[in-house]
Amino acid sequence: MTLPAPVRVKVCGTTSVKDAVLAAEAGADALGFIFAPVSRRRVSVPVAREAGLNVGPAVARVGVFLGQGLDEVLRMAEGARLSAVQLHGPLPDLYVREVARYYPVLRVLRPADLLAGAGGQTPPPPGVTPMLDAPEPGGGVPLDWAALRDVFPPGAWLAGGLGPENVAQAVRTLRPAGVDAVSRLEAGPGVKAPERVRAFVRAAKEAWPPELSTG
Numbered sequence: 299m300t301l302p303a304p305v306r307v308k309v310c311g312t313t314s315v316k317d318a319v320l321a322a323e324a325g326a327d328a329l330g331f332i333f334a335p336v337s338r339r340r341v342s343v344p345v346a347r348e349a350g351l352n353v354g355p356a357v358a359r360v361g362v363f364l365g366q367g368l369d370e371v372l373r374m375a376e377g378a379r380l381s382a383v384q385l386h387g388p389l390p391d392l393y394v395r396e397v398a399r400y401y402p403v404l405r406v407l408r409p410a411d412l413l414a415g416a417g418g419q420t421p422p423p424p425g426v427t428p429m430l431d432a433p434e435p436g437g438g439v440p441l442d443w444a445a446l447r448d449v450f451p452p453g454a455w456l457a458g459g460l461g462p463e464n465v466a467q468a469v470r471t472l473r474p475a476g477v478d479a480v481s482r483l484e485a486g487p488g489v490k491a492p493e494r495v496r497a498f499v500r501a502a503k504e505a506w507p508p509e510l511s512t513g
């Protein structure tokens with residue numbers, strides 16, 4: 299029997315070397331660095347670069363952007379030595395394709411986009427992976443996974459209110475290629491709660507593959 303690729307786990311909102319190392323040692327596949335000006339977890343380019351350089355070669359470093367110009371995104375991505383870019387908000391297709399010429403892109407969609415038939419039906423452009431998130435990013439509010447089962451795109455990632463308590467159920471319901479969380483892993487804005495980070499990574503990985511997981 300060929301097993302599907304294991305679910306990838308991204309721990310977002312990293313604002314320090316200490317929290318980057320914590321997530322990497324917990325087994326995270328990717329760290330998220332939020333550069334969106336609106337965020338309470340915003341990190342600077344030099345801190346993100348230093349944090350990313352401290353977690354070894356196998357952990358992806360994803361920059362999170364919202365409402366920022368193309369030049370700014372590419373400049374910050376290069377400065378922080380990112381390995382991928384996560385794009386939130388309404389954006390022209392051309393913008394997304396242009397970023398994808400330089401970095402793998404996680405393109406964030408909202409449930410309404412999928413339920414209205416936008417974004418999920420046609421295959422994404424090369425280098426672009428859909429990620430489903432709540433309408434208010436970083437709000438810690440879970441989605442109605444059961445309602446999305448028929449429209450969740452194969453290979454897509456899932457975010458929105460995930461934490462140690464509910465990630466296994468989300469994985470079993472939607473079978474995402476990756477999961478991502480921030481609010482429910484924090485002791486305060488931008489500061490990780492170590493036990494919750496470890497428990498989140500463990501619960502996500504133990505829930506895979508969904509066919510064999512009973513928890």
Ligand SMILES: O=C(O)c1ccccc1N[C@@H]1O[C@H](COP(=O)(O)O)[C@@H](O)[C@H]1O
Binds near residue numbers: 386
């Ligand atoms: O967290 C933020 O402050 C944020 C701001 C702007 C864009 C994205 C943001 N976070 C992203 O939100 C999701 C999930 O968050 P949560 O687990 O529901 O709190 C995740 O992709 C973050 O990268």
